[in-house]
Amino acid sequence: MTSKITMKRRIIAIEEAPKAIGPYSQGIAVSGQTETFYFSGALGIDPKTGKIEGDVTAQTVQTFKNIDALLKANGLTADNVIKTLVFITDMRDFPLVNAEYSKYFPANPPARSCVAVRQLPLNGLVEIEVIAMK
DSSP, rough: OOOOOOOEEEEOOOTTTTTOOSSSSSSSEEEESEEEEEEEHHEEETTTTTTOOSSSHHHHHHHHHHHHHHHTTOOOOOGGEEEEEEEESSSHHHHHHHHHHHSSOOOSSOEEEEEEOOOOGGGGGHHHHHHHHO
């Protein structure tokens, strides 16, 4: 006997975080018995200016502000995040990104991957993608 699983998919688009700069959503919420949120990678874009400014530390701080706005808009907090994927353009920045990351996730941080990439959109230095559950 097979059972049919019903899943709903909801697009997340809020004004408090930067608009997508390509063909992707700010995030997707998938619901069934629980609701899972798949957020697109967030850069350190200031949503008011649409620009990325500052060094990797400043960009990481802004990235977490953008992530926090997406989470809050969906009734979530950092505690709901279960997985992150961090992209950086220079592995020498790893300790600086980690310093800000540990401030955002001070206890029981989510699972994480971190990779160095050649280049990020808008010449950003860091991009962070999160998956959260409610």
